[in-house]
Amino acid sequence: MGELNFFQAIILSIIQAITEFIPVSSSAHLLLPSKLLGWPDQGLFFDISVHFGSLLAVIFNFRHEIFSKSFYLSKFFILIVVATIPLVALTLIFSGITDFRWSLTSIAIANILFALLLFAGTKMNHLNTANNNKVKDISKLTINGALTIGIWQTLSIISGASRSGTVITGALFLGYKPEDAAKFSIYLSIPTLIGAMFFGLLSKDILTEDIDILMTISSILISFIVSFLTINWFLSFVKRVGYLPFIIYRLFLGVSILWLI
Secondary structure, eight states, X not given: OOOOOHHHHHHHHHHXXXXXXXXXXXXXXXXXXXXXXXXXXXXXXXXXXXXXXXXXXXXXXXXXXXTOGGGGGSHHHHHHHHHHHHHHHHHHHTTTGGGOOOOHHHHHHHHHHHHHHHHHHHHHHHHHHHTTOOOBOGGGOOHHHHXXXXXXXXXXXXXXXXXXXXXXXXXXXXXXXXXXXXXXXXXXXXXXXXXXXXXXXXXXXXXXXXXOHHHHHHHHHHHHHHHHHHHHHHHHHHHHTOSHHHHHHHHHHHHXXXXXX
């Protein structure tokens, strides 16, 4: 199908950086240009590059916590590790499952289904607040809670499910604050992004790819900048507005894709 040109690489870098952290599925949005516009597959090295840029953005955003020695001795760090275990286990057991290329129909259905699940989780949070049931702070998260959220995260292997969306939905169902659910999903992106890069580098396919240095550096830089801006905007937006706009967007996207095909 050919290789990405510079313009396509920049657009895909922006798409990945925006959708990596908000509950709309980055993998689905990266597949759509190929499925709908006939763009070339971005390739493993491009995936690794933009993931690296997003990873740097998360680390830079939470640098004061991450570069503190006490962070790695904290309960919060242990909870991140525990929540990551189910996805790592699933990836090791079903090697290559994350390389599936899903159809437009399955992507559309997944967007609709997981939008409805996010809506259900949001409504449950609102009902708890209305009934004067205290919505829990993420500092109250237990090992069992982290493991449950981690199990929710394994659903992100379904293209269109959204990694951040599944994590947030799981946290909302467990009764945690919407903004805390968003922040925990961003922290969980750190081991997930590292894992995606690691398994990508292990793939034999990467050895056959031609690497454009300028395109690679540009993709990393754009991914870093846009990811950093998205993280800060997203955390603020969720606290002020909530998840309803993302739910409506995903329903619209899913229905639109089904209509187009």
